[in-house]
Amino acid sequence: MRGWAASLALALMSGAGPAAADTSYEILDFSQLDGWEEDDHGAALAVFLETCRDMRDMEWRAVCAAAAEQTDARAFFEILFRPVRVSDATPMLFTGYYEPELRGSRRRYGPYQHPLYALPPEAAETQFASRAEIEEQDLLEGRDLEIAWIDDPVDVFFLQIQGSGRVKLPDGNRLRVGYGGKNGHEYRSIGLELVRRGIYQPHEVSADVIRNWVKRNPEEGAELLRHNPSYVFFREVSEVPAERGPLGAMNRSITAMRSIAVDPQHTPLGAPVWIEKDGETPLNRLMIAQDTGSAIKGPQRADIFFGTGRAAGRAAGRIRDGGQMVVLMPIQRAYALVPGL
Template identity: 35%
Template structure:
């Protein structure tokens, strides 16, 4: 009896271990430019703008500090030298651009526990119709950041918590959770009057929250660009999952377009479904060449990539090899750069392609749900032994 019980317990333990998924762990493998699918076929001229924008931020960093916890990334001084030299490269000389990256960088394949494949989705700059005053049909508020919202990057307090964040308000000396999306959209919070703009469609407002930016065509004929100003600290939840649970969509049919169609066709249930995502984004008016990414610079269509910053640093060039968005498309093989993040972007191999603004961008972003992989470009000679322990400690945290 005792032996039988022991065998049973051992069997249950092994079964439990077998079904437990591995925690994410960054794997980096040195490669060669010849191994990058499509390298040499990408017109790097349109990449120069995106790279220069990241360089503007990089040049302001402390030269002595490491660029990342990844040892191959080197230090800020190395990146600053590369950025300075890049200024002399002509953007209209494809051969010179290709030669520059081959000279100053070495590719490394990024993987998660040795698996180089991951999910790549898309996002875009949304289009809305709005007004500065509430009047029909502009009755849906887009809120600006409230004065009492406290956003905390936990990595500022403990390095092992890098990439994690919370938000709330201080009550009696304690940081308490902020209101959920449902509470905010139903005016169950103290800042219902903190409205930036009023728009005419709750579904448009919801998807603008997901995209994090938008262009609003105002009722007076002007155009206002809005961007991310803060979030309520609640975890992002993809409502497509909820619609799959309900049986109205499947994993094969779920997309931004199919979700939008269902919400528009079921207005009596739309609010409840949208509120299953408790995350809420606050906006501000912005000016300039495009929406502002998490790196703090304007994004570049089809060159800016949202990544998980707890694994990869902003400003890192990444060569991507992604499956076609639709059957009629070609694989996406081009040089992109980590300049943004998002609530659903989690893991070492996870990307979100910024497609830009307009109907075509919305279509591509909505349909994109592709498998892909990428290679990071780190400076030649960027190995910094002083970062090795930091990287090991960092990986260990993600395995808890």
């Protein structure tokens, strides 16, 4: 994800709003965290250890060193941390994101006709051509920039929104790709464009709805995708085994249902975060802040990583819930945040 971990639903329909001012801090007791006793603290500790060694602050380094020697995960969190509720005037919003898995090939043949391109050198230095110009003028053909060929152009488009994903190859092996750069054009929502044209109402738009509409209307569908001039390029992420999660903003693999994307201006990357998500599928769980996203702004905002593939994508796309999140801070850091304590 590495900075491109926005919820697909939000990316399709909206942009990020301005962060609210007047942030407040409140220290809570662990007894005030609903469901704390029932969680699997050992699972959370294992995920915490994936990235805590990369945290630079001395207080975090100290608790990370202690974490490696723990046999009682719950006691570790309760002894060395304090729950801090960081909030402003903006209500809590949980969304979900996932890693797409596409069907593709290393070479072009049969159904595999839609390329994933690496970043052209000139695009790294200045604004490059728009999506329409790239596709209609075949600007990148013959330059040996193709990483893989995909069987579905809509999958390529959605992969560019997510920023990273896996490609299942014909022999059963998998190739992982990550964000490699973009063409410098601003994103335009194709979901909003379908609404503007009167084809759907706002509440009807989803990734599956867009996918099916493009398949039913191939010529208009190709034109709709080109309404978004932004174009994302990729790089092969061969250092990450296919069975592990994709790289997050800390350049480490993230874990389904234990990793979240946060706003690092309010929540330290690598910090444990207790979430209490409302909605049809409530979720009370200790997560680790290991990713960021362009639509994730504010102290009460989080994107939950649901895993890889379409089932994870469908589950992630249903999440748009309230609740609260509480950051676990090292004790001295927690009390330094609250005036008068």
